[in-house]
Amino acid sequence: xxxxxxxxxxxxxxxxxxxxxxxxxxxxxxxxxxxxxxxxxxxxxxxxxxxxxxxxxxxxxxxxxxxxxxxxxxxxxxxxxxxxxxxxxxxxxxxxxxxxxxxxxxxxxxxxxxxxxxxxxxxxxxxxxxxxxxxxxxxxxxxxxxxxxxxxxxxxxxxxxx
Numbered sequence: 001x002x003x004x005x006x007x008x009x010x011x012x013x014x015x016x017x018x019x020x021x022x023x024x025x026x027x028x029x030x031x032x033x034x035x036x037x038x039x040x041x042x043x044x045x046x047x048x049x050x051x052x053x054x055x056x057x058x059x060x061x062x063x064x065x066x067x068x069x070x071x072x073x074x075x076x077x078x079x080x081x082x083x084x085x086x087x088x089x090x091x092x093x094x095x096x097x098x099x100x101x102x103x104x105x106x107x108x109x110x111x112x113x114x115x116x117x118x119x120x121x122x123x124x125x126x127x128x129x130x131x132x133x134x135x136x137x138x139x140x141x142x143x144x145x146x147x148x149x150x151x152x153x154x155x156x157x158x159x160x161x162x
Contacts, residue, residue: 008038033066040074052091053083060087064094071098071152079152084145091150104147111141 014027014035027035039045047067052060067079081091085103092099115137122128 008035008042010038011035029062029066033069036066036070037073040070040077044076045074045078047077047079049079049081051083052081053087060090061094064091068095071095077152079150081150082147083150084147088150095150095152098152099150100152102149104149106144106147108141108144111144112137115140 014031018026036047040047047070049063052063055063071077071079079095083091088101092101119128119133119136
């Protein structure tokens with residue numbers, strides 16, 4: 001797999017125009033979409049977005065519609081997103097039904113092992129007593145929810161209900 005051999009002129013020009021602006025605005029969303037379309041039209045491209053559910057709803061809708069524009073004009077582009085299930089329908093709607101989804105449920109023991117490893121790396125171990133550590137190891141795994149992974153396909157996908 002390889003990247004672009006050179007930065008497209010449109011992107012280089014936008015960078016030059018905005019790099020010295022103090023308290024100015026960067027490229028507008030429409031400009032960024034055009035730049036993405038320029039870049040993605042040259043070779044197959046993958047755009048990855050993690051934790052899309054953490055994006056504010058008003059910005060998430062704009063982002064998804066912009067990605068749909070890129071997908072419509074660049075058929076070799078694929079989008080890969082992760083997020084919580086409550087945004088799945090929004091993603092599918094905004095990306096015109098070209099989404100395949102996979103549900104992921106983390107295993108409790110994996111979460112506990114991860115937490116233990118992070119707690120063992122604590123640079124201030126005296127700041128936490130054993131009861132707080134035990135509460136963290138009990139509470140956080142209970143609150144972890146299901147995730148989903150969505151990936152766009154070239155064609156519209158028939159909706160499959162699980």
